[in-house]
Amino acid sequence: MTSVVLAGGGTAGHTSPLIATAQALRMLEPGVDVVCIGTARGLETRVVPAAGFQLELITPVPMPRRPNLDLLKLPWRLAKAVRESRRILRTAGAEALVGFGGYVSIPAYLAARTLGVPVVIHEANKLPGIANRIGARFAAHVATTFAETMLPGAHLTGMPMSASITDGTTTRESARAQFDLDPGAPVLLVSGGSQGARSINTAVEAALDELLAAGVQVLHVLGPKNFADDLTGRNHPSGGRYRPLAYVDAMADAYAASDLMVARGGAATVVETAAAGLPVIFVPLPWGNGEQEKNVADLVSSGAGILLHDGALDAPALCSLVLPLLTDPAALEEMSSKARSQYPRDAALALARATLAVIDAKDSTK
Numbered sequence: 001m002t003s004v005v006l007a008g009g010g011t012a013g014h015t016s017p018l019i020a021t022a023q024a025l026r027m028l029e030p031g032v033d034v035v036c037i038g039t040a041r042g043l044e045t046r047v048v049p050a051a052g053f054q055l056e057l058i059t060p061v062p063m064p065r066r067p068n069l070d071l072l073k074l075p076w077r078l079a080k081a082v083r084e085s086r087r088i089l090r091t092a093g094a095e096a097l098v099g100f101g102g103y104v105s106i107p108a109y110l111a112a113r114t115l116g117v118p119v120v121i122h123e124a125n126k127l128p129g130i131a132n133r134i135g136a137r138f139a140a141h142v143a144t145t146f147a148e149t150m151l152p153g154a155h156l157t158g159m160p161m162s163a164s165i166t167d168g169t170t171t172r173e174s175a176r177a178q179f180d181l182d183p184g185a186p187v188l189l190v191s192g193g194s195q196g197a198r199s200i201n202t203a204v205e206a207a208l209d210e211l212l213a214a215g216v217q218v219l220h221v222l223g224p225k226n227f228a229d230d231l232t233g234r235n236h237p238s239g240g241r242y243r244p245l246a247y248v249d250a251m252a253d254a255y256a257a258s259d260l261m262v263a264r265g266g267a268a269t270v271v272e273t274a275a276a277g278l279p280v281i282f283v284p285l286p287w288g289n290g291e292q293e294k295n296v297a298d299l300v301s302s303g304a305g306i307l308l309h310d311g312a313l314d315a316p317a318l319c320s321l322v323l324p325l326l327t328d329p330a331a332l333e334e335m336s337s338k339a340r341s342q343y344p345r346d347a348a349l350a351l352a353r354a355t356l357a358v359i360d361a362k363d364s365t366k
Contacts, residue, residue, distance in 0.1 A: 002032045003093045004355060005117075007085075007108035008100030009038035009048075011193060013124055013268045017160035017348070018044075019051045021122070023206030024160070024352035033262050035092040037085060037108050044104075047249070058084040061103050081107035082114075089115055089328075095359045096120055098351070101132045109135035118358045122351055124159060124267035127291040138275055140358045143351050145267050145343075146295070155354070158347030159271035164252035166275055166345045169320075175257035181217050185239045186326040189258035191221035191248075191280070193266050199310055200262060200283055201226055206315035207322075212240030214323055219254060220244045253277070259332055260325055262318070274299060274342045279306075279335035281321055286310040304338035 008014035012278055022034045036053050038044035039060040048055040059081040061074065078109075081144045084107045089097065097112040098120045099105035109131065112119050118140040123132045123202060126146045136142050136151040143157035164170060176183050188211065201222050204211075211218055215238040222231075227246035234242040248254045255261075255276040263269050265284035273280050282305050283293035299305035306321060344350070 001094060002029055002356070002359060003035070004032060004096050004098060005035045005089055005092050005094040005108070006098045007037040007038060007105045008102060009042035009044035009104045010102050011043055012047075013044070013266045014100045014102045014192070015044050015047050016125070016268050016272075017124060018098075018123060018161070019048065019053070019144070020097060020162050020348040021351050021355075022053050023163070024348040025334065025355065028349070028352050030358060035088065035094070037088055038104055039125075052247070054309060056088045058088070058107060059090070061107055078107060078110075082111045085111035085224065085251050087115055091139040095362070096355050098122065098355055099123070099135055101129045103131065107132040109139075113138055118362055120159070120351070120355045120358055121151075122160065123151060123154075125149070125291045126267075126294040126297075127289055127314060136187070138182070140321060140361075143347075143354060143355050145271060145347070146298075149293075156344075156356070157350050158344030159267060160348035160351050161268075161272055161275060161345070162252060163348075164250060165255065165272050168256075168276070170252050172256055175253045176295040178253055179219055179243050179245075179257055180233070181241060181243065182259060185215055185217050185241075186260075187217045187219055187258045188322055188326065189219045189221070189254055189261040189263075191251075191261070191263055191269075192223060192256070193264050193269065197223070197264055197283070197285075198226065199313055200264070201314055203313045203318050204262070207273075207318045208234075208242060210315070210319050211322065212236035212239055212242060214326075215239045215242040216322070216326055218243065220250050221254070222246060230297060262322070265296040267295050270295045270299065271343050274304065274339040275345055277336040278342045279304070279325070279332050279339065280307055281306045281318075283310050283313050287301065298342060299339060302338050302342065304335050304342060305323070 008018040120141045121139045122143045142154045144154045145159045224246045261280045282296040300307045
């Protein structure tokens with residue numbers, strides 16, 4: 001039986017492509033044994049088991065952005081996490097390790113190298129993170145979402161996505177019924193990613209009365225840390241509705257229910273919404289190395305998305321973009337059509353095939 005270990009976690013940007021690739025591996029080789037590596041801190045503790053995959057946990061090894069106590073602890077934590085990863089790989093009888101970057105992946109990459117297990121890497125962002133820059137130096141296969149990503153030996157593959165997004169089988173009517181939304185009124189989806197985004201949430205809350213009065217329905221995914229138990233939905237006489245949620249497990253349903261989205265610029269969000277044909281007003285994270293603004297550049301330059309800088313985000317700016325678009329079906333359809341043609345839709349299968357090919361290549365040399 002083929003055995004593959006996948007490493008990635010923290011946010012949906014890592015867990016979603018991991019799960020999509022694991023599902024594609026099972027589709028290509030139904031008897032494959034799949035084990036996933038994560039940490040107790042991340043979203044993976046819930047979504048990976050819910051998807052039907054075994055999850056093993058290792059010690060988190062965050063990379064400090066500046067000198068502090070965590071930096072002093074780094075060598076000890078890394079050594080411990082590498083030992084834990086080696087044990088998981090040995091127990092699973094891993095024939096390949098597929099990593100999706102982030103602090104979960106570095107110890108897994110290093111452990112795989114010491115055991116002679118071939119490494120397959122997927123990099124989601126245009127600007128690769130430190131984990132994948134390290135792993136790519138000795139990886140058997142490197143896959144990227146964007147052509148501009150600079151990694152040794154990179155293959156343009158796209159973003160592994162759930163078949164529920166790429167197949168487009170969820171109807172608008174059923175999706176709206178699921179969220180208690182009117183099937184005929186416009187819907188604005190708001191999400192700052194799996195952790196939420198405070199600046200986006202604040203702007204939407206300030207704009208809410210105007211949006212609802214205009215008959216807009218707002219499906220607002222605030223993020224678990226930003227969601228209060230006393231936050232309830234609202235219905236407006238105009239037909240506008242407000243539906244606040246902490247988190248949505250199946251974003252394909254939220255995409256299908258919506259006419260327009262306000263979102264950050266994480267790679268998974270960028271490619272998933274494009275595949276779903278959902279126009280987006282992107283508000284990239286204003287800090288870090290600028291990868292989110294680079295992620296959205298293709299959609300924005302093609303007219304498939306709109307860029308709104310975080311520093312310019314407030315209620316008037318939001319309403320000035322949202323309200324004209326939601327009353328212009330032709331403009332939304334044009335954006336949707338442009339978005340759908342931007343990125344490959346079969347990346348999960350392509351990455352799964354590449355992984356199996358790496359295993360076959362190693363077996364042929366034995």
